[in-house]
Amino acid sequence: MTVTDTELVRQGSDRTTEYALQVSDLRKSFGGVAAVNGATFGIEKGTITGLIGPNGAGKSTVVNLISGSITPDSGSVKLNGEDITGLEPHEIGRKGLIRTFQISREYPEMTVLENLIVSAKDNPGEKLFNVMFRPKLGKRRDAELVQKALETLLTFGLYPLRNEYAANLSGGQKRLLELSRAVMAEPTVLLLDEPMAGVNPALIEKLGEHIVELNQKFGTTFVLVEHNLEIVEKICSEVVVVALGATLAVGTMAELRKNKAVVDAYLGGDVHERVGS
Amino acid sequence: MTVILGYAATILIFFFTYNIFTLGLNIQFGYAGILNFTVITFMAVGGYVSAVLVMPHADTANGIYYILGLGLPWPIAALGGVLASGLLGLLIGQIALRRLRSDYLAIVTLATGTLLYGLAGNVTSMFDGWQGLFNVPQPFAGFRNWTPLGYSIFFVIMAGIIFGLLWLFANRLYKSPLGRVMRAVRDDQDVVEAFGKNTFRIRMTAMVIGCMYIGVGGVLTIAYITALSPAGWTTGETFVVWAALLVGGRANNLGAVVGSFLVAVVFNESTRYLPQMPSHPNLIPDIRYILIGLAVILTIWFRPQGVIPERKNTFYEVPLGKDVNAKPGQTSLEADLAKVGE
Amino acid sequence: MSLFFLTLGFGLVTASVLSLLSVGLSLQFGVTNFVNFAYGSYLSAGMLFTWTFATKLHFPFVIAALAGVIFTSLLAVIVNEIVFEPFSKRRKSIFYMLIVTFGLSLVLDSVLQIFYGVGFEKFPITQSEALHIGPFDFTVVQLWIIAVAILSMIVIHLLLTRTSLGKQMRAMSDNPELAKISGVDTRTVTRSTWALSGALAGLGGVVLALNTVVFQTTTGDDLLFVIFAAVILGGIGQTYGAMLGALVIGIVTEVSAVWVSSAYKQDVAFLILVVMLLVRPQGIIPAQGKA
Numbered sequence: 089m090t091v092t093d094t095e096l097v098r099q100g101s102d103r104t105t106e107y108a109l110q111v112s113d114l115r116k117s118f119g120g121v122a123a124v125n126g127a128t129f130g131i132e133k134g135t136i137t138g139l140i141g142p143n144g145a146g147k148s149t150v151v152n153l154i155s156g157s158i159t160p161d162s163g164s165v166k167l168n169g170e171d172i173t174g175l176e177p178h179e180i181g182r183k184g185l186i187r188t189f190q191i192s193r194e195y196p197e198m199t200v201l202e203n204l205i206v207s208a209k210d211n212p213g214e215k216l217f218n219v220m221f222r223p224k225l226g227k228r229r230d231a232e233l234v235q236k237a238l239e240t241l242l243t244f245g246l247y248p249l250r251n252e253y254a255a256n257l258s259g260g261q262k263r264l265l266e267l268s269r270a271v272m273a274e275p276t277v278l279l280l281d282e283p284m285a286g287v288n289p290a291l292i293e294k295l296g297e298h299i300v301e302l303n304q305k306f307g308t309t310f311v312l313v314e315h316n317l318e319i320v321e322k323i324c325s326e327v328v329v330v331a332l333g334a335t336l337a338v339g340t341m342a343e344l345r346k347n348k349a350v351v352d353a354y355l356g357g358d359v360h361e362r363v364g365s
Numbered sequence: 366m367t368v369i370l371g372y373a374a375t376i377l378i379f380f381f382t383y384n385i386f387t388l389g390l391n392i393q394f395g396y397a398g399i400l401n402f403t404v405i406t407f408m409a410v411g412g413y414v415s416a417v418l419v420m421p422h423a424d425t426a427n428g429i430y431y432i433l434g435l436g437l438p439w440p441i442a443a444l445g446g447v448l449a450s451g452l453l454g455l456l457i458g459q460i461a462l463r464r465l466r467s468d469y470l471a472i473v474t475l476a477t478g479t480l481l482y483g484l485a486g487n488v489t490s491m492f493d494g495w496q497g498l499f500n501v502p503q504p505f506a507g508f509r510n511w512t513p514l515g516y517s518i519f520f521v522i523m524a525g526i527i528f529g530l531l532w533l534f535a536n537r538l539y540k541s542p543l544g545r546v547m548r549a550v551r552d553d554q555d556v557v558e559a560f561g562k563n564t565f566r567i568r569m570t571a572m573v574i575g576c577m578y579i580g581v582g583g584v585l586t587i588a589y590i591t592a593l594s595p596a597g598w599t600t601g602e603t604f605v606v607w608a609a610l611l612v613g614g615r616a617n618n619l620g621a622v623v624g625s626f627l628v629a630v631v632f633n634e635s636t637r638y639l640p641q642m643p644s645h646p647n648l649i650p651d652i653r654y655i656l657i658g659l660a661v662i663l664t665i666w667f668r669p670q671g672v673i674p675e676r677k678n679t680f681y682e683v684p685l686g687k688d689v690n691a692k693p694g695q696t697s698l699e700a701d702l703a704k705v706g707e
Numbered sequence: 708m709s710l711f712f713l714t715l716g717f718g719l720v721t722a723s724v725l726s727l728l729s730v731g732l733s734l735q736f737g738v739t740n741f742v743n744f745a746y747g748s749y750l751s752a753g754m755l756f757t758w759t760f761a762t763k764l765h766f767p768f769v770i771a772a773l774a775g776v777i778f779t780s781l782l783a784v785i786v787n788e789i790v791f792e793p794f795s796k797r798r799k800s801i802f803y804m805l806i807v808t809f810g811l812s813l814v815l816d817s818v819l820q821i822f823y824g825v826g827f828e829k830f831p832i833t834q835s836e837a838l839h840i841g842p843f844d845f846t847v848v849q850l851w852i853i854a855v856a857i858l859s860m861i862v863i864h865l866l867l868t869r870t871s872l873g874k875q876m877r878a879m880s881d882n883p884e885l886a887k888i889s890g891v892d893t894r895t896v897t898r899s900t901w902a903l904s905g906a907l908a909g910l911g912g913v914v915l916a917l918n919t920v921v922f923q924t925t926t927g928d929d930l931l932f933v934i935f936a937a938v939i940l941g942g943i944g945q946t947y948g949a950m951l952g953a954l955v956i957g958i959v960t961e962v963s964a965v966w967v968s969s970a971y972k973q974d975v976a977f978l979i980l981v982v983m984l985l986v987r988p989q990g991i992i993p994a995q996g997k998a
Contacts, residue, residue: 155559157555176558176563177555177558177559178558178559178561178562178563180561181559181561181562182561183561186559186560186561187559188559189555189556193553193556194552194553195548195553195556196552197551197552197616197675198545198549198552198678199677199678201679201680202545202548205542205545206542206545206549206557209560211542211546212542213541213542213543214541214542214543214546214562214567215543216543216570216574219537219538219541219542219543219544223537226541226542226543229542230542231681234680234681234682234683235682235685239685242685251679253677269560394802398802400802400806402744459985460981460984460985461984463988467802467805468741468742468801468805469939469984469988471742471809472935472939472980473980475744475931476935476980477977479931479932479973480974487970600812600813600928601813601817604813611806647820647821647824647825651820651821652817652821654813654814654816654817655817655818657810658810658811658813658814658817659810659814661806661810662790662807662811665794665803665806665807666793666797669803
């Protein structure tokens with residue numbers, strides 16, 4: 089479904105565009121300093137969109153505002169057309185927007201398999217009443233989730249490590265774990281905060297492939313906050329540039345590279361080296 | 366012989382009640398990462414409330430004051446004590462579990478403990494002040510004509526059954542999806558929240574269940590020794606439970622039992638009979654607390670997982686079968702699967 | 708009306724005592740990022756050390772107090788070197804740090820009790836008669852307490868704003884990662900912070916003992932959550948917030964005696980703590996990333 093949508097946008101007709109995420113005029117300041125200052129952008133359903141910008145541009149704050157970790161001073165966030173501004177993080181998560189964190193944050197004292205199982209939504213066994221009086225419900229759901237988790241781990245190459253404590257994984261394996269854990273929650277929008285940070289080039293490639301595969305298989309919308317422009321160019325159909333807490337430009341990487349404001353603010357001199365074109 | 370049996374019964378009852386305290390703290394800290402720095406206050410609330418429900422009207426003519434005095438049957442009074450303990454946990458949770466750092470909860474629990482300790486002691490009309498409650502009727506004492514030893518043995522069996530039931534439930538909770546998500550909250554609350562789960566509700570559940578467990582321990586304590594005064598629930602006693610949990614091994618109920626045995630039985634009983642020095646009547650209790658404090662600090666330093674560490678949880682897996690080999694683009698890790706399948 | 712001014716006067720004295728104590732706790736929290744539950748023991752140590760110097764060694768009181776403060780400061784530094792520093796290096800989990808400080812309070816209290824017993828002690832100074840100053844009645848000792856507190860707050864302010872050490876402490880408090888990168892010697896700063904925190908606990912302990920006249924080994928722990936209340940009220944980790952929190956808690960708890968029995972002073976402090984946590988948990992002056 090998404091291919092045609094994307095093409096329509098490229099042709100300049102956005103009438104049929106369905107947005108997974110709409111951010112309008114978001115503002116947040118800390119102690120009088122504006123961290124986010126009117127960020128506005130829309131992310132189409134089923135796309136992989138990059139969110140880039142120089143350090144301190146307010147990308148992380150934007151992620152925290154969207155996911156509800158902090159509440160905006162003004163502006164709004166819509167998820168699949170529904171206003172989610174100011175909701176609690178878990179309410180936003182339940183509505184299908186799952187975020188990851190800049191530093192990979194696994195549950196260290198739980199096994200890889202448990203990390204996945206615990207991330208699925210709506211396990212009836214998480215209700216105290218069911219634990220006390222209907223334990224079968226939780227057990228049955230667990231059995232389903234174990235199989236689903238095993239299959240997911242297989243896809244991500246973590247299957248042999250399924251009974252290892254998550255704390256014992258390598259940095260790259262933790263990144264794969266985060267992504268596979270997110271899959272378990274069946275998100276409609278997956279907001280990845282620097283998923284490639286501190287990862288070796290071979291694995292970056294692999295993570296990118298996984299993202300594309302998930303996007304095609306489940307139609308999950310991806311928002312990627314990323315510094316590695318090479319991978320952004322490779323997998324993102326559209327890129328949002330944030331600078332000084334506001335949206336500077338939106339377009340494909342190729343278009344952005346021609347945009348003087350973007351080049352001055354972010355891409356700068358070494359762009360050709362980094363993007364490799 | 367009777368003396369030895371009576372002593373053994375008393376030790377067993379202490380063992381069971383400490384086990385219950387430790388299981389309660391384990392649900393709070395071991396499962397959900399909640400720092401309850403006033404375990405003993407929940408014991409006291411459970412004990413006091415059950416006592417004033419089971420006792421007859423206060424004999425104010427003889428200078429004994431306490432609230433209620435309803436003379437209810439023991440099982441109902443016991444339930445009242447446990448619920449009161451849970452309610453206090455709920456109130457503290459409402460104040461301190463809402464997206465605050467773990468320090469705040471620790472501070473609020475400690476503050477509540479100090480406050481209630483002072484209130485229980487100073488407000489004589491509540492629980493007879495510093496003198497405390499005594500002559501609390503024992504459960505099922507009029508059931509038959511017990512010999513003292515016979516009653517002790519009966520009490521051991523009752524405490525044992527209650528402990529057994531609580532143990533089974535604690536284990537069921539641990540293995541349940543709810544217990545799993547509690548442990549996830551312990552490991553990283555923000556992530557659980559981001560995955561659409563209400564961490565406040567999850568932590569609150571652990572808090573209240575834990576407090577009710579501790580309340581059960583309090584109910585049994587006052588029912589057996591038939592008296593309780595503020596002197597019996599100082600901050601140091603909270604730490605004895607912490608020591609039992611951490612030395613035994615947190616997040617593992619078997620560890621909680623081993624810890625309760627080591628700390629509440631072996632350590633407590635072996636220090637009980639040390640010679641008292643008349644010039645320093647507090648020397649022995651002080652040395653006990655120093656040792657308990659050091660035991661915890663050294664455990665965290667040398668063996669943070671405790672004597673019996675948390676078990677690794679594995680699951681029954683239906684073999685993925687030929688799907689395993691059918692996946693395209695196998696990685697080197699996946700190549701190991703050939704072995705796993707057989 | 709006179710009762711109001713009388714209690715307001717008490718409030719100013721209590722606020723002075725609390726300001727020393729809450730600034731000491733808050734400074735250390737800001738730099739090390741964990742709450743020290745053994746702080747009450749430091750406070751007790753301060754008054755008891757002073758008592759030893761004054762009554763056993765017969766030092767003049769001011770010298771004895773000075774020695775008490777220095778010894779408490781040393782205690783804080785030593786405890787940090789042999790316990791907190793190794794633990795924070797090895798084990799990041801805040802759970803364990805808090806349990807360690809909690810366990811340490813039990814150990815220190817028990818050690819103090821072995822040496823000093825459980826009875827009440829008293830400094831060998833004579834309580835002077837009250838002086839009338841405007842609508843207030845103050846004893847000379849109370850005036851000294853207020854003067855010591857104001858002077859200390861000025862010194863702390865100058866330390867934090869004018870000296871390199873103070874600036875580094877603030878930098879670590881605001882953003883430890885950034886402070887480390889920009890060349891702050893975190894180890895020295897941490898050590899100095901503990902020295903300062905211990906000194907303030909000791910000084911606060913001495914003036915507290917002057918104010919309450921009699922004291923025992925548990926006096927420090929009894930006041931601990933009132934200090935917490937002041938610190939949380941002001942915004943945990945915020946030095947000026949702690950001063951403000953101490954002022955509010957000190958005055959409100961004392962003036963409340965006009966309406967409720969003064970036996971419930973602590974309960975009033977607890978009530979403020981609870982309301983604050985429900986309404987504005989980040990405190991009057993919030994510190995970023997610490998609530």
